[in-house]
Every structure is written in structure tokens, then in C-alpha cells.
Amino acid sequence: MKTGFLRGRSASVALAIVIAVAILAAFGRWLAPQDPIAQNPYAMLQGPSAAHWLGTDAFGRDVLSRLLAGASSSVLASVFSVVIGLVFGVVPGMVSVFLDRRIEWLSLRFIDALMTLPFLVFAIAMTAMLGNGLIQAMFAVGILITPAFYRVSRAATLSVVNSDYIEAARLMGASTTSLIRRHVVRKVLPPVAVAIASMMGACLSIVASLTFLGIGVMPPNPTWGGVLATDLTTLYERPLGPLAPGLLIVATVWALNALADALRDADACPQKVRK
Amino acid sequence: MNQPATILTFPTRGARPVTPLEDPTALLTVGDLGIAGGGGRELVRGVSFSVPKGGTLGIVGESGSGKSLTCRAILGLLPDGLKVRSGAIRYGEQDLVGLSPPGWRALRGIHLAAVFQDPGSYLNPSISVGAQLVEALRATLKLDRVAAEDRAITLLKRVGLAEAEAVYRKYPFELSGGMAQRVLIAIAVSANPQLLIADEATTALDAMVQAEVLNLLDDLRREQGLTLILVSHDLAVVSKVCDQVVVMRAGSIVEAGPARTVLSDPAHDYTRSLIDSHHRYSIDDGDLTSRPTAAAAEPQRVPALLKIDSLHASYRRSSHPSSSVLHGIDIELDKGEILGLIGETGSGKTTILRSILGLVTPHSGTISFRGKEISGLRGRALRALRLSSDIQYVHQDPLRSLDPDLPIGASIAEGLDIKGELSRHERAERVVVTLEAVGLDPAFAARRPRDLSGGQRQRAVIARALILDPAILLLDEPVSALDAVSRTHVLDLMRDLARDRGIAQIFISHDLGSIAGIADRVAVLYQGRIVESRPTRELIDQPAHPYTRRLLDSVLRLEDDRPADGRLALPTN
């Protein structure tokens, strides 16, 4: 069932993009032809050329190298955020179903409270007030996406727990832990996988927005959002400047979302049930 | 109503039928209908019949026979991907195949109407039923709101809803199956249509409700001169209501003719097998007299295996409008005995089983197994009881009670897995043995639940209970969702388990026929009380309690002659 999802063309393209970006994130720094933070006052704001494939920015830095190096910051930040969300969200979400009613209610309200916070503003506040570094940004975003994972794993667990086959197993003497191991985990994994893919996309977009606003950026280290921000200030001189970083961000986020959709369709493979 | 027997213009012995499109008295004619699905797969082939104005036609067959598809084609409701590939359908002078949407809108509701199985789902869950009735009236009869509301109330009263104003305001999920079907019938006949198609309209309903709804349809038919097409897999329903009958199998008609003739003296083997299956487990099963009753066998009885004493309990189902309450239930079950529990929906049958299993804590009373009290157990003690596997439960819906991602073998072995006693190899062997015992090919162990038929799934679920070697099996409506052939297989299995292995069983059903076929004793449950509990034969021959009598009366039998005045022989209160 899982192998079938690659049949869609967009899913294959998406996977290719994601793998390419992953490679960039891992090895970007070494793939960059030039030093991303080296300034060159003699070659500022140039268009694409043989030496600088994507031109240079206002400080004479090679844009291509900055983007390649920036891949790792942006992507790793998203990965880290997703991991935090996973850790704080998935298991508590599953467990919440089996808890005492009142504790369950309280934990649900806490998650609701997190979801009520205005996302970007709170992320900025959290990052800025705790030190304004990329780590703080990752942590802030991670905490704010925890509710998404919590709800996904809780919903999946709920749908399983109320089923007749769980009741049948219980009637045969199964303990709660063996039920979770035997049935629940297998049902929770696919939706969580979908959530991981789509949250990765969302986090990348958010991290790009944060770095664009100058939050969590440790200059002169390049980030995709940061590059886009500087491009904005030099829009008049290099109107096509935002194209490269913009495309990178959009393509990666799109690929991750498309992957999530493909996973979701594969998981829900509806088959005709015989009467 | 007394029509002369219509000359259905085609032979009844399986030869290719002649299309009777020229019959002037026919209201609806279907000629050589062919329906194809995706990939050109033929689902219905060469179906021809006609229905005269004011007549009643029954279409019988098992699931997959194409009867519902034929009706959908008549109404223009074929699902996406299915098309009428050949043949014609004519309503009066009007061709229905390829009719345009405005054409359909002129016919539906006004000339053609339909009611289906699972009536509640055919109503918008977010709007009150009265509003939906009014909506239909305004769409078909173009009434203004006040007139429509009045007529709606009248209609609701006419279909026998006791408190019409209250029902008017209710939402579909607040209605029982029988009430919802009445509402749908009210909507269907609201504009005085010519033709009403009832597709398995009474299948999921309790026997008494079924009888009442059929009565209602018959009354309406005579009052309004309705032409009726009744589709069912239940032969008795068709024999009661219909003049003519058409038997379908695998997409074609195998036999057709006057109902009385076809169902008492069928020409085709398939029809004969259907009738046999129907008789096999029914109240008229002559076999009953030959089975010794438990009381006759042993004058000095060993203590009961399971004993329920003065049980008072209550349980609220989330899907049901009301809760069920038990008042003072007394039951005794011996080794190898099959007890049938019958009663209407909401009477408390499932609550009794759930109390035995410890899923419901009783208010008072005791339940004892082998002399030891098991009611009110919790926590570790309850789990220990469950691990001992003496009492096993078979859920009502096997599709929902099997993990869809696990192969059948793994589900069946789950009980052993939980106990952790045998090695993997030994478990696999036991699975094979048990599959054979329930009559399933051991190769099924690798398949998923969705690849099995309903009857096979039911047997798999029984296998899951059987593999643990229980002393008692509790079965919740095990055959209600199955067609006649699968039903006999499962009931046979249950009978063998009791006879050969001494497994006692409590078996819930709303179908007296199935219960009568294999139960040693029957307990009748009415509003939370057992009103009668006797050996099966005695209960059927000499019912003591009025409710039991009503229950027996509403069971539709195949042989009954239609009374001279044409009225169905059903209880009228």
C-alpha cells in the first residue's frame, strides 16, 4: 500500500525535490562554489555571470553560495521544530485517550490554549525575548506546532479505541499496554507520517518568515528568508533578485505538502468491501 | 385491487424473454435491460418485466443479484460509472433511459417514488423531518408554506405516527428505524405518485415493525391506487404483499410469474434452493419436535453453567435515542444448551450480554458462572476472568470487530497471543484447525477482512472465539445481516458447536425464524423484562404471553394464502 503512492507524477516530483533539498541541507556548505559570507566591494549587485551564477547581493556576496549554505540553517531549523512537536505531541496525544476524564479535559484545554495563541507573533515574541537566536526560534515554532501532532495522534487513537475489535481484544483479557502495542500504534503511524510531512512544509514557511523579519537570524549567516529580505531592500536594482530564494522556498514547501497529500491518499486506500 | 392475473409476456423457464413493451395496461415496462459497470463489466443482463397499474411486483434475490441496480436504473439513480448499456425502460409512454434532468424532475416525487433500506440515512441529519416533508410538498405540489405544513401533519398521522406534531420537529437521528421509514413513506406518497419502489424497505426492522410497515404500504396502495415494486431478499415479505414475483440471480432473471405459483411450486432450481434455505430455519421447521428438550433429558439437573438472578441494570448507547433498562432478569443456561433471546430494539437484549461480560455493572442481582459470582468484578479480577476464556462474545458486526489491517489468521489467534501460552508454531496450527472447524479454507488465514464475504467474516469471528475453547458463547445478532444461504451455514455451525462440543450459547436475534431453528429454549424480552421463557416448541405452539403472541403473528410465513379480501393477515391492534 505504501509503495503505491509513488504512482502519481506529482508525488514523484515532490519526492525528488525533497531529496534534493535534503542533500543541499546536508552538504550545501561544501557544495557552495564560494564563501557565502565573503564580501566583495568591487562586485556588488551584479546580475548572473560565469563567476556568480545567480549574481551578487548588496555586499558583493555570491548569492548562489549563500542560498546553498542557507539551506542547512533553514531546513535544519524546520526539522528540529518538527522533532520538538513530535516529541511533545504524539505520545501525549495517544495517552490522553486513556487518561482519567478530568486530566484529559485539562490537557485538551491546554492544547486549545496553545492553539489560540497568534502563531507568528508569539513565535517572534518567544524567540526575541529568549535570546533571538535560531535555536530559540526552532524551539518556539516546535512548541507552537505541538497541538497539531497532539490532535492527529489523539484523533487516530480515538478512532481505534472505540472500535469493536478493541473491545473484542479487551474481552479476551488484553491489557491496555498490549492493546496499544498491538493495534493503536499501527493506526497512529500513518496519520502522524502525513502530519510530519505537512508540518515540515509549514515550519519551513514559518522559519522563512521569521528569518525574513530578521528574527532568529545570526548575521552574517545566510538563511533563505534572510536572503529574500535583503533582496527586498535592493528590489529596484535587482528586481529579479527575490526569484531564486523565493522559488527555493516555495518549491520545497510545495514538495513537502505534496508528499503529505500523497501519503494521505495512500493511507486511505479505499477498497470495495464485499457484502 | 383484485386484478386478473397479469399475463407476463415471457416464458418462465430461463429462455430469453420477449420484450413486452407493447402491453397497454402496463404502468412500467422494462425490456431487455442491460447495465454495465466500469471496464464494461456486465452487472445486469436481459432483464424484462412489466407491472400493471395497481399491481404489485416483488423482486427477490440474494445480494449481488442486481435487483437494487435494476430499481436504481428505473429511477435514474445509477451510481457514477454505471450505465444502462442496452434495453429500454418505459413509464407509460415515457422512455426513461437517457431522460434529461428536467424530465426526471417532472417524474420524481410526482409520478415515481421510492423508499430504501436504512431510512434514517436518507434524510438530511441537520434538518427536522417535518421541514423535509414540507420541502418535498412544496417542490412537487407547489403548495404554500401553511398549506404544506398542514398537509405534512396530516400525512404523518396517516402513516401511523402517534404524535405527529412532536415527530414533525424531530431530527432524523432522534427517530427509530420504524419511525424513520414511516416518515420516508409519508414523503414518498405525499404527491400521490403512481409508482412506489420499496428497496429492502423493511429489512433492518424488527419483525413487528416490519409487519406494520408492510400493512401501511398495502393500505396506501389500496387507498391511492399505487403500483408497488417490492425488492427483498426475504421471500416471505414478497409472498405476503405481491401478486407477481421475479427471481433474480447474478444479474439476470431466472424465474418469474404469479407469486403464489413461483413460491410454492418453483420451476427453477435456484428458486427452489432459496425457498429451502428460507424453510430451513424458520418457525415451521418440522425438525423442532424431534429435538429433546433439556428438561426431558435429565430429571435431576446438574447446577446451571450460567445463572443470572434478579438482574437490574441499565446501559445507555450513544447511537440510540434512549437507554435500555433491565428489570429483574432471571436466566439459567446449561452445558450444551442454546438459549435464544428475542425482543425488539432497545428491549435490553444486548445489555444482558454486556452485563455477563462485565461491560455493564448491574445495579443489583447476581450473575454466576459455575457457581462463582462474576457480576461486579473489576480490575484484575475481571481481567483474570477474561483470560480464562470461558465466556466469549461474538459482536454484531463482524466487519467492525475485525482489525482491517490484520490478516484473519492473526485476528483469530489474538486470544492465544494475549494469553501467551503457546508457541507461534502451535498457534498457527490451532488457527488452521479452528478454521476448518468453522468451515473455512485454511488459506483464508492470510486474507484481510475486506476480502471475505459477510458469511465468511461471521465464521471467522466465531473462530476467534472458538479457538479459546470456551464454555459459553454469547452471540449478538450473528445472522441478521446475512442472506439466506450464509445464514444457514452459520446456524448449522452454531448447532454443531452445541451438539458436538457442548458449548452453551446465548443467541440474540430479532428474527424468530433463526432462533426457532436452533434454540432449545427461547426467552422473550419486552421493555427490560423477560415475559416468557420456555422450550422452543412449546413457546411457538402455545405462547402464553400476549407479546409473544404478537411476535409470532407478525412473523411472515411463506405458505399463507392471501385472504379473499386481499388484506394482509397481520395484527391490527
Next chain:
Amino acid sequence: MSTVFENPIGAADNPVQPGIARSGHVLRITAALRFLWATLLVAVPIFLGATLITFLLGHASGLDPAAGIAGDAASPEVVARIRAQFGLDRPVIVQYIAWMAGIARGDFGTSWFNGVPVLLLITQRLPVSLSIAGAALLIGATVGTLLGIAAAVWRGRLIDRAVTGFASVASALPPFVVAIVLILVLSLWLNLLPSAGYIPFSDDPAGWLRVIAIPAMALSVEVIADLARQLRTGLVAALSENYVTGAIVRGLSPRRILFVHVLRNGAGPALSILSVRIPMLIGASVVTETIFTMPGIGKMAADSALRGDVPVVEGTLVVSIVIVLLCSILVNALIAVLQPASRRRG
């Protein structure tokens, strides 16, 4: 026949219903009150929880007004005195309660940066943010609904694939990317709309419309994508339900079936997603306010955060939380009215 069974026809299948005799009006009012009570029961703890998290953030940051007031070279005693002055030496819970009590009175504290009452700062800037967020919501809801319905009604055809493809790409576009593109096209190239500055509605309605146009469009893209996709899914699912067949068989017109029956039941997921999107919309206002240099609360919160001006940040967050909760309650009420089945207690 025994008198026990002299029930009217149909009584056999009438389950016992409590309260069947009450008239429609009374039933509806009690249902509404019950709903209100249930909502409050949930909304109040959420509000308390969210404000507590906000407050704890400020507390955990360790920031205080001392640096701003006394300068970098202040001695520890001076810092301690300033902290005590602001009540920052009390236990956390006490501070939190005092802060909430102040908010209840309308006192959101004063900015550590310029001493202006926080509430004043907020009320000056709130209309800006609300204009943009509100317009974005309006555009998003309208366009998203239209696209979602179109995709569902003509599913499988070109328009469905176009909408789905568009939604897929659009959800990958961060608002600031859309904003930049729109500026490039509408402002720099076509010179149709301004790219910076804000004109209040009261000053010049037409000008106000022109300045909020691009930012609102930029923010609305994600809403459109989400709504179109969820509505399509919900409607397609509703269209395959039996009650649609029932309605068709009764001879109802397709338009009526769609708008009265299908939309009502299929809009559930879309409405839910809307209530999740609103906090994100409010949060994203930071981006548009920064790019278009608008004096809104989002930008103010960001700038204050960078400056360490805790009261302003906290005050802004509280106001956002309240707005989000109100919208969420409204959406829940809408769902409850449209789909009474969801009110049913399991």
C-alpha cells in the same frame, strides 16, 4: 388482547422519549442556553491557559525595565529597587493574578519603553490590523467558498483540477512571498496600488481600500487554499451520502439540494479549519505590517519583543487571544446551528 398492548399503531417502534411534550420554543431556548454554558465552560479555561502561557513567557525572559530606566551601568541595588517598584519581585502566581485583575479593569500596564499605557497603544493600532485581517478573511472566505463549491460540483473536470492544483501551490506560498510578488506586479510594474503606508477609513475610505488591498490579498491566499480544499473534500463526501439520493428521488432541484442540504452538512471541516486559521491570520499580520510599513499591533508586538518591552507584548497577545476566542465561539455556534447532530451528546 390485554390492555397493556392497546397502543396506537407505531407505538411498538416508539422508544420512550423524555420531554416529548415540551413545545418547540422552550426546547430551543434551553438548547441554546445549554450550548452557551458548555461554550463558557470551555472558553474560560482556554483563556486562562493562554494568558498564563503568555505571562510565563514574559516572566521566563527575565527581562525587566531596569535597563531602560537606569541604564546599563546600574548597580544591582538600583535594579532590585526598580524591579520591586514594578512588582516584579513577587511570586509568579501573584503577579499573574494582579496582571489579570488589571486587565479586567482595563489596565494593561504601561510600556517599559516610553511609559505610554499599553491599552492606548493597542487601541491606536488595532483598527489597522483588524482592517487587514478582516479584509483578508472576507476575501479568503468568499473566494475560497466559491472555488470549493465549484471544485466539488464539477469534480473530476478541469475546474476541479485547476482549483486543487492552485490550492496545492498556494498553500506553499508564505504570505511574505505573495506580498512581494503582488508588490512587484501591482505596485512597481502596473502602478495600480501603493506599497506602503496606511490611510484610516475615517480619513479617506477609498484610500483606505487601496492601501489594504495588497496586504489583505497576500494574507488571504492561504485562507483561500485551505478553505477551497476542505470545502471540496467536505462537499464531495456529503454528495455521496444517502440523503442526497433521498432528496433527488423526491424531485428537489439540484440547486436546492446543493445549497440547502449538501452545503449545510459538508461545510463542517471547512468551518473548523477556519477557526484554526484565524489565529494564524492574526499572527501573520506581523509580516504584512512590516513589509508595507503599517502601524499595526503585530509590528508593534515584534518591535517591542526585540526591545524587551514585556507589557506591550503581553498586552498585544492578550488582545489577540480574546479576538481569536470570540471568532472561535462564533464559528462553533455556526456549526451547532447548521448541524444539530453535532450537538448530540454521545
